[in-house]
Amino acid sequence: MPDQTPLLRQWLLMQMLARRHFGATVKELAHELSVSEKTIRRDLERLQYSGIPLKRIEEAYGRISWKLDRPEGAPPVSFTFDEAAALHLARRFMEPLAGTYLWQAAQRAFQKLRALLGTDTLRYLEKFAAFFHQTQFGAVDYSQQAELIDNLMIGAEERRAVRIRYQSLKATEPVSYEVHPYGLTYHRGALYLVGMAPHHKQIRHWKVRRIAAAELSDRSFRMPPDFDIHQHFAKSFGVFHGDGDVAVRIRFAAPVARYVSEAQWHESQKLARQRDGSLIAEFQLDGYEEIKRWILSFGRFAQVIEPEALRNEIAEELQQMTALYAPTDEQAVGQKPPARSRSGLLAEMN
Structure with a gap:
């Protein structure tokens, strides 16, 4: 196993020590992992420095073994x-x-x-x-991408560049290039890689399901010291990241006001109930691409108050949607469409 990365090797090392209640010597660990004793000693030192509760045991005849011990003062692990x-x-x-x-x-x-x-x-x-059902709507199966995800995680942990083969949503074929992985984020059933695209000199996001291959390189990179993945998404309404600073105000009609008020949609949200039962929601975002789709999901029960540019985009979107449902020449002219019920949308929110 000499080709294993340090992070993965150290994980396997912890697994081995966790299973051996009486510990193991450096020589035994080196033999099982097919690396030098010097490498094992370096790994043990790194794990101890990271706070992993390793214990060095001196036995008879000068034999020294290592074991994974319970942290000092920690209660025994047990569950009710x-x-x-x-x-x-x-x-x-x-x-x-x-x-x-x-x-x-x-x-x-x-x-x-x-x-x-x-x-x-x-x-x-x-x-x-049977009483708890997790819907599979939009869920992604990553069971065939285990090694790929591990490489991305190792690259982020060890600050190593990764060469990926990626096919964007609009691309007709995948393209290979190098990225600097900063971390992974999970959004609406899907994993996204966050990192620097050196060829574009900007931080970007890649949907993991669209990554066909990920190969670790020996080239290291420096992550900006002030980068924090949580702050990176602080003003995003999902995974799209913009450079703007936009105040968005939306009026939600009374039938959906309670549904909107029951959830935390964004950390900047401010909700204000109105006398007529409606609700005004305010958000401070870096863009409005994703919130636009969210607003449209409420149909006629949501109205953008500001910004004007978002109002215009939604109006244009609705015009295009209306055109899709306009009667064709083959359809009966003057046929009255059935009255639209609001029960479908509201049923999902009850």
């Missing part, structure tokens, strides 16, 4: 029945990590929980699972 049951039922929410090394470790933990709970209890708990 309801905690174990809740973790078992929540396992499906880790599916975005499917296939990665983190997923493999999580599956081992869930396997222990299943052993703890027992067959009869698990059968009983599955009855509760």
Whole structure:
């Protein structure tokens, strides 16, 4: 396993020590990971520096072994029945990590929980699972991209450039180029890579599902010291990132006002109830491409107050949509369309 990256090797090293209750020597670890003893010592030092609770044990005849110990002062790891049951039922929410090394470790933990709970209890708990349904609307399966995601994560952790093969939504074929990965973000069922595109000299986002390949390089990069992925998205209404500073005000009609007020759509939001039952929502964003789609999803129950440019864009969008539904020559002229019910939209919000 000499071709493994340091981050992955250290993860495997922790896994090995976690399974060996009596520890292992540097020589044994080096043999199993097919690396030098010097490399293992360097990895152990790095793990200790990072706060991993490793313990050095001096045994008879000068034998020295290492083991993964419980942090000093930490209580033993144990779960009450309801905690174990809740973790078992929540396992499906880790599916975005499917296939990665983190997923493999999580599956081992869930396997222990299943052993703890027992067959009869698990059968009983599955009855509760029937009450909780996670929709698959827009969900992405990453089980075939495990190694690719690992390479992106390692690149971000070790500040190593990654050469990706990417096909954008509008492209007819994939293109290969180098990126500097800063981190991953999860939005509406999909993973996105955030990083620097050196050839464009700007921070960009790539949808992971559209990355066909990701190869780690030996070239390192420096991430701006003031970059913070959370602050990077602070003014975004999703994953689109703009350079503007736009104040957006929307009036939501009474039938959807409560639905809008029940959620945190953006950290800058300000909601004000009106006497007629409507709601005025205010947001401070870096652009309005994504919020425009969100507003349109409310149909006639949402009206943009400002900015004027967004009002005009939505008006133009609605005109184009109206043209799509205009009667053709083959349709009966003068046929009265059926009255549109608002029950469909409102049913989704109840």
